[in-house]
Amino acid sequence: MNISEAAKHCGLSPQTIRYYEQINLVTPARRKDNGYRDYRKQDLEQLNFLHRARETGFSIEECRELLDLYQNPARQSQHVHALVLEKAERVATQIKHLNAMHKELVKLAKSCQDDGAPHCAILDNLADHDMETAQ
Amino acid sequence: MNISEAAKHCGLSPQTIRYYEQINLVTPARRKDNGYRDYRKQDLEQLNFLHRARETGFSIEECRELLDLYQNPARQSQHVHALVLEKAERVATQIKHLNAMHKELVKLAKSCQDDGAPHCAILDNLADHDMETAQ
DNA sequence: GGTTGACCTTATAGCTACTCTAAGGTTTAA
DNA sequence: TTAAACCTTAGAGTAGCTATAAGGTCAACC
Numbered sequence: 371m372n373i374s375e376a377a378k379h380c381g382l383s384p385q386t387i388r389y390y391e392q393i394n395l396v397t398p399a400r401r402k403d404n405g406y407r408d409y410r411k412q413d414l415e416q417l418n419f420l421h422r423a424r425e426t427g428f429s430i431e432e433c434r435e436l437l438d439l440y441q442n443p444a445r446q447s448q449h450v451h452a453l454v455l456e457k458a459e460r461v462a463t464q465i466k467h468l469n470a471m472h473k474e475l476v477k478l479a480k481s482c483q484d485d486g487a488p489h490c491a492i493l494d495n496l497a498d499h500d501m502e503t504a505q
Numbered sequence: 506m507n508i509s510e511a512a513k514h515c516g517l518s519p520q521t522i523r524y525y526e527q528i529n530l531v532t533p534a535r536r537k538d539n540g541y542r543d544y545r546k547q548d549l550e551q552l553n554f555l556h557r558a559r560e561t562g563f564s565i566e567e568c569r570e571l572l573d574l575y576q577n578p579a580r581q582s583q584h585v586h587a588l589v590l591e592k593a594e595r596v597a598t599q600i601k602h603l604n605a606m607h608k609e610l611v612k613l614a615k616s617c618q619d620d621g622a623p624h625c626a627i628l629d630n631l632a633d634h635d636m637e638t639a640q
Numbered sequence: 641g642g643t644t645g646a647c648c649t650t651a652t653a654g655c656t657a658c659t660c661t662a663a664g665g666t667t668t669a670a
Numbered sequence: 671t672t673a674a675a676c677c678t679t680a681g682a683g684t685a686g687c688t689a690t691a692a693g694g695t696c697a698a699c700c
Contacts, residue, residue: 447625475593490582
């Protein structure tokens with residue numbers, strides 16, 4: 371199976387797959403006589419796993435760790451559990467931060483007259499006031 | 506005023522200020538005889554504005570636009586208003602996405618036994634299932 | 641006058657996670 | 671045979687800094 375077909379199956383782009391190989395995130399694909407990469411089922415499994423893990427919000431380095439655990443029969447599920455919880459917490463923090471940002475933006479929008487006049491409360495706000503964000 | 510004092514006043518680091526000058530986001534500071542950058546009140550105003558705008562979630566290019574508007578006496582507040590609303594919408598989308606991600610992570614965490622055993626439902630989930638995120 | 645430490649300068653590389661481009665080889669179909 | 675659609679690699683570009691190196695300057699102390 372060529373790289374673009376593999377890409378369709380795992381939801382990643384060919385470029386991304388090559389990139390993952392380049393940074394040693396996946397084991398290099400075997401090659402055909404013409405030098406083309408050749409993918410089989412177990413390769414797709416790895417790539418699929420990565421696609422899902424990235425989609426779930428894990429960084430490349432976290433994916434590396436998860437993939438190690440995934441492929442390590444002696445793993446302890448506690449370890450994975452801790453990783454996921456930690457990630458969930460970080461996402462929660464990010465959400466808090468974005469909520470504060472959103473609130474601030476809505477406040478800014480409301481403060482503005484929204485007409486053709488040059489005076490703009492938004493710009494005054496950005497120039498003068500402190501932000502009331504969390505974090 | 507040297508760069509590090511200016512940095513303290515506007516909440517940015519000296520490196521960031523130099524970077525903003527380098528990418529032509531701020532007007533270059535005048536220099537003392539020794540080559541050091543020399544900051545005055547109106548310079549700080551610009552830097553402060555940028556600090557707040559970045560904190561509020563605007564990208565560098567958006568900041569460039571906002572700063573232009575801020576310094577343009579002929580601006581129309583509609584224009585700024587539109588920019589802010591658009592930004593608020595994008596932040597809302599991002600929040601939705603992160604909420605879905607968080608939900609998924611919590612679900613994953615709950616599915617796992619969290620013991621010393623090698624079996625781990627989290628890894629099974631990442632390997633097998635589709636994610637139920639928005640977008 | 642010399643030295644130390646804290647500042648300042650520039651240029652350059654590194655970070656994340658790709659994406660895009662260029663320049664070229666291979667395969668397939670018309 | 672020729673064009674389109676693949677494949678390959680290497681290298682640059684993206685955002686927004688941060689860190690490093692290699693050097694100049696300044697203020698204080700002895």
